[in-house]
Amino acid sequence: MARGDGRTAFAYLTPALLVLGGLMAYPIYQLVLISLFDYGQEQVSGGAPLVFLGLGNYAKLLADPQFWTVLWQTVGFAATCVVGTLVVGAVLAVLATRVRPWARMLLFLAALGAWATPAVAGSTIWLFLFDANFGLVNEILGSTGFSWTFDRWLAFGLVAAQVIWCSFPFVMVTLYAGIKAIPQEVVEAAALDGASTVRTARSVMLPLLRPLILVVTIQSIIWDFKVFTQIYVMTNGGGIAGRNLVLNVYAYQQAFAASEYGLGATIGVVMTALLLLITIGYLRALRKSGEEL
Amino acid sequence: MKRPGRLVAELVTVVVAAVIAFPLYWMVLTALKPADEVISANPRPWTLAPTLDNFTRALTVQSFGRYFLNSLVVALVVVVLSLLMSFLAATALTRFRFRGRTTMLIMLLVVQMVPVEALTVPLFFMMRSVGDTLPAFGLNHLGSLVLVHLAFSMPFAIWMLRGFVAAVPVELEEAATLDGASRFRFLWQVLFPLVAPGLVATSVLAFIHAWNDFLFAKTFIISAAENQTLPLALQAFVKPDQNDWGAIMAGSTLMTIPVLVFFVLVQRRLVSGLAGAVKG
Numbered sequence: 001m002a003r004g005d006g007r008t009a010f011a012y013l014t015p016a017l018l019v020l021g022g023l024m025a026y027p028i029y030q031l032v033l034i035s036l037f038d039y040g041q042e043q044v045s046g047g048a049p050l051v052f053l054g055l056g057n058y059a060k061l062l063a064d065p066q067f068w069t070v071l072w073q074t075v076g077f078a079a080t081c082v083v084g085t086l087v088v089g090a091v092l093a094v095l096a097t098r099v100r101p102w103a104r105m106l107l108f109l110a111a112l113g114a115w116a117t118p119a120v121a122g123s124t125i126w127l128f129l130f131d132a133n134f135g136l137v138n139e140i141l142g143s144t145g146f147s148w149t150f151d152r153w154l155a156f157g158l159v160a161a162q163v164i165w166c167s168f169p170f171v172m173v174t175l176y177a178g179i180k181a182i183p184q185e186v187v188e189a190a191a192l193d194g195a196s197t198v199r200t201a202r203s204v205m206l207p208l209l210r211p212l213i214l215v216v217t218i219q220s221i222i223w224d225f226k227v228f229t230q231i232y233v234m235t236n237g238g239g240i241a242g243r244n245l246v247l248n249v250y251a252y253q254q255a256f257a258a259s260e261y262g263l264g265a266t267i268g269v270v271m272t273a274l275l276l277l278i279t280i281g282y283l284r285a286l287r288k289s290g291e292e293l
Numbered sequence: 294m295k296r297p298g299r300l301v302a303e304l305v306t307v308v309v310a311a312v313i314a315f316p317l318y319w320m321v322l323t324a325l326k327p328a329d330e331v332i333s334a335n336p337r338p339w340t341l342a343p344t345l346d347n348f349t350r351a352l353t354v355q356s357f358g359r360y361f362l363n364s365l366v367v368a369l370v371v372v373v374l375s376l377l378m379s380f381l382a383a384t385a386l387t388r389f390r391f392r393g394r395t396t397m398l399i400m401l402l403v404v405q406m407v408p409v410e411a412l413t414v415p416l417f418f419m420m421r422s423v424g425d426t427l428p429a430f431g432l433n434h435l436g437s438l439v440l441v442h443l444a445f446s447m448p449f450a451i452w453m454l455r456g457f458v459a460a461v462p463v464e465l466e467e468a469a470t471l472d473g474a475s476r477f478r479f480l481w482q483v484l485f486p487l488v489a490p491g492l493v494a495t496s497v498l499a500f501i502h503a504w505n506d507f508l509f510a511k512t513f514i515i516s517a518a519e520n521q522t523l524p525l526a527l528q529a530f531v532k533p534d535q536n537d538w539g540a541i542m543a544g545s546t547l548m549t550i551p552v553l554v555f556f557v558l559v560q561r562r563l564v565s566g567l568a569g570a571v572k573g
Binding site for chain 2: 005006008009010012013015016017019020022023024025026027028030031033034044092095096098099100103104106107109110111112113114115116117118119120121122124125126127128129131134136139144165222226228229232233248251252255256261264265268269271272275276279
């Protein structure tokens with residue numbers, strides 16, 4: 001290698017490093033820093049001195065019953081979305097292997113459409129379908145005037161359904177590819193040995209698909225844990241009196257609606273830490289199943 | 294496989310596909326319906342009098358055209374800049390050996406796991422101070438959105454382009470050098486066209502990311518109505534009561550179509566491009 005290589009490499013890397021350093025690394029540092037201060041509207045405008053709280057914001061957050069409610073709601077909401085996404089995706093992937101190409105094509109086209117719909121547009125369409133007065137669903141059920149977003153759990157359910165609608169295609173396409181990649185001989189050998197279809201699926205195909213299922217599960221957990229747009233749009237910013245808040249929306253409301261920037265940053269740190277834990281679990285599980293990084 | 298079983302499965306598939314596609318069908322249909330049919334007590338799943346009134350209203354009254362353009366500008370600038378920077382970085386990380394290379398690769402992986410949504414607070418204040426010196430990149434300006442989406446899309450783009458750059462044989466560079474091509478010429482006239490399939494895939498992802506973003510647009514574009522992007526404008530015109538659903542669905546349609554087109558495009562281009570790369 002020539003002598004000037006290091007310098008050339010550095011020159012090529014500089015633009016990317018500048019952007020990533022300035023807009024990813026530095027904000028992460030700032031996030032942690034802000035979470036350690038009492039940083040509200042007065043501090044921002046310079047009307048009050050900046051007070052270092054140490055872990056004060058964290059103590060305040062952990063002592064706040066609303067935080068715990070929101071945390072459990074987030075976990076429950078994400079869990080519902082993950083389970084729903086996986087079940088729908090897996091069932092449809094299996095279904096896709098059992099039909100002729102024209103039917104499969106129809107299914108994949110429909111899924112592609114749901115997948116490609118931007119979150120705001122998708123949420124709006126669902127809101128219209130379930131609108132109290134002009135929504136098709138109420139017309140069909142004959143329940144005109146019934147609000148689907150008023151009740152806390154019903155609203156969560158509706159948002160979860162929308163999230164599942166736009167995220168199952170990823171699971172379906174991945175698992176379909178996985179099933180297709182299983183050598184036909186393996187399945188045939190099991191059938192020759194007298195194994196039933198159910199038995200073959202459970203004892204032969206499932207173990208082979210395990211790494212892939214793990215990947216889509218963790219990926220779904222990471223996505224569904226941070227849902228923002230759907231909740232914000234469909235429950236109008238987190239529901240009446242914030243009863244449909246999840247962590248991401250809660251952080252946003254604390255920071256930008258209540259001007260409690262320090263507290264908002266603290267929730268951001270907590271969320272990052274939780275996701276990091278999940279990701280570490282993901283990587284360890286990947287390594288255990290012998291997957292390449 | 295047994296015939297009746299397959300027929301049942303196919304019937305189920307058709308029904309499921311129809312249910313999945315229905316919201317999109319309903320969106321386009323409502324956008325094309327005349328106003329009285331949209332709010333009719335008995336909505337029909339078809340219309341005999343399709344009209345573009347809703348689109349006209351969305352584009353003029355709600356100035357959706359302007360927001361469409363804003364979204365397009367942000368997404369396209371992000372795509373172009375992110376491609377150029379990521380291509381250079383990927384080349385450096387693949388073609389050169391230098392100290393700190395492995396560390397950088399690991400950092401790239403780690404950075405992809407950070408939930409960028411958590412960074413709204415620090416980024417908000419950063420953009421505020423940036424705006425003091427460079428207004429075009431500060432709050433309420435499209436430049437701020439370009440900057441953050443550039444940063445968010447780059448780690449993955451670099452990671453993905455690495456594979457494509459590595460697939461180009463080193464002999465090609467040696468041959469180009471022997472023929473008297475400078476490093477710069479090799480980079481842009483030989484390597485760049487060769488990794489084009491990878492560029493298509495990454496650019497589509499970057500485009501969709503920037504196009505769909507709602508959170509950062511909402512955080513940064515606070516008071517400048519003329520600099521709103523599509524997701525923001527769409528959300529703003531859904532009100533608790535008295536919704537103009539026809540226009541809203543027209544807006545949703547306008548917002549969804551570019552992404553759908555890109556999805557279809559990337560499939561074709563990606564497959565043919567990959568096949569070409571393997572053959573060459």
